[in-house]
Amino acid sequence: DAGVIQSPRHEVTEMGQEVTLRCKPISGHDYLFWYRQTMMRGLELLIYFNNNVPIDDSGMPEDRFSAKMPNASFSTLKIQPSEPRDSAVYFCASSLLLRGELFFGEGSRLTVL
Amino acid sequence: DQQVKQNSPSLSVQEGRISILNCDYTNSMFDYFLWYKKYPAEGPTFLISISSIKDKNEDGRFTVFLNKSAKHLSLHIVPSQPGDSAVYFCAAKGKGSARQLTFGSGTQLTVLP
Numbered sequence: 001d002a003g004v005i006q007s008p009r010h011e012v013t014e015m016g017q018e019v020t021l022r023c024k025p026i027s028g029h030d031y032l033f034w035y036r037q038t039m040m041r042g043l044e045l046l047i048y049f050n051n052n053v054p055i056d057d058s059g060m061p062e063d064r065f066s067a068k069m070p071n072a073s074f075s076t077l078k079i080q081p082s083e084p085r086d087s088a089v090y091f092c093a094s095s096l097l098l099r100g101e102l103f104f105g106e107g108s109r110l111t112v113l
Numbered sequence: 114d115q116q117v118k119q120n121s122p123s124l125s126v127q128e129g130r131i132s133i134l135n136c137d138y139t140n141s142m143f144d145y146f147l148w149y150k151k152y153p154a155e156g157p158t159f160l161i162s163i164s165s166i167k168d169k170n171e172d173g174r175f176t177v178f179l180n181k182s183a184k185h186l187s188l189h190i191v192p193s194q195p196g197d198s199a200v201y202f203c204a205a206k207g208k209g210s211a212r213q214l215t216f217g218s219g220t221q222l223t224v225l226p
Contacts (some may be wrong), residue, residue, distance in 0.1 A: 004156070033213070042218035043157070043202060056213065091156055101147065102214060104156030 004105035025093030136203030
């Protein structure tokens with residue numbers, strides 16, 4: 001079975017550029033999460049969706065961050081404009097209703113110069 | 114304000130001995146706890162979980178203990194193996210909330226051969 005698929009695995013960009021991270025959740029999972037991992041803050045939840053609808057985006061740091069889930073098999077996290085402090089590993093995860101276990105993708109490592 | 118705390122950033126254990134990883138939480142509304150393991154350049158993977166109605170859950174070499182009165186949980190690995198070397202994250206889910214998990218900052222376990 002395919003797990004959560006994220007792309008790109010690595011992204012290096014310059015400050016001010018737009019960055020789009022992509023995620024394909026596990027088929028049949030109805031929850032999708034975007035997490036960010038940094039040395040300072042660990043794993044922090046940015047936003048999550050249920051049945052493609054954003055439920056809680058209180059973790060999104062600024063208006064520069066936006067996330068969409070146009071269908072059950074695809075989600076994007078966009079940063080525009082990017083800043084050096086956005087450098088982190090961004091994880092997408094999905095889960096089934098009534099289960100607590102999240103299944104994570106391998107992450108997208110973003111470096112903003 | 115960290116609701117889930119892992120106060121030991123690192124732990125080294127000899128192969129074959131017991132590894133004990135600790136986690137404290139402050140929110141009494143948490144009702145489900147999980148441990149995730151993370152290897153470098155990979156996403157976290159689910160390891161073991163425990164509901165707040167239990168005080169122990171065992172799966173092979175891994176046992177999680179929950180002390181609700183102390184708001185403390187621990188993960189025991191017996192016997193420890195070099196392949197267990199990874200970062201271990203404790204996570205907790207709130208009662209009545211959806212699938213969002215709050216993660217601790219992680220503990221790097223190194224099992225020495």
